[in-house]
Amino acid sequence: MQIIRTEVTQASAPTGQPILRVIFCGEGGDCVTVDMARVEGGNDEAAIDRAKAILVQTATFDVAANDYDARSNGNFDEVAVTAANDENGGVYIFEYRDGEAGHQVPPSRMPSLEAAREEAVRCAIDLLVDLQPGTDDLSGWLVRVRDENGEVLCAIDVREAQAARQTRQ
Structure with missing residues (x-):
């Protein structure tokens, strides 16, 4: 949309x-x-x-x-991080490129780094729609995945997002 x-x-x-x-x-x-x-x-x-x-x-x-x-109050405002990875997966922080800066969203629990990376690829493909050739910088990262300590675990760049979009079409 x-x-x-x-x-x-x-x-x-x-x-x-x-x-x-x-x-x-x-x-x-x-x-x-x-x-x-x-x-x-x-x-x-x-x-x-x-x-x-x-x-x-x-x-x-x-x-x-x-x-x-189903009966829970849905209060997802509180995020408690006890470990980066456990039997339920890991906690990952997604960072989205916004012009020259990045914007992080609150941590999310994902089943694995591979699942987090796949989500990052999907989001990067969505971000491609808003990029304008000649106006926007079409190089560099679009989405980065960080661990709970802020270390970058993976980054999806424009080239990788474009290749993934073509593969999925």
Whole structure:
């Protein structure tokens, strides 16, 4: 979905609790809404960044595996890191190129580094859509995967993303 408009508004949850709502509107009338209980920083830019992070995390979560998960309160704001890798996989931090800078999203648990790398490739392919030849730098990294200590584990560059996109078509 190509985003053409983003709105940040105050709203109320069904419980009456005040929430912050970010609406991403795309071409053709498609919209994605993210409701948040609170946002650090308190401004629209911080709210949009938090909403983007929630969307990325949501895309990597599986549906509820059992009734207990289905009844959970869905509070994924707290991230506890006890080890970089264990029997449940590892904790990875994704960093996305944004012009000349990078933007990290909150840590995600993935089953393996290979799964994290595959997610990075998928995201890099999505980022290619927004790059404009002649305007944007078409060299260098698009997505990097870091461990919990910030060490770069892998980086997907423009060339690799283009090759992966051609392979998948």
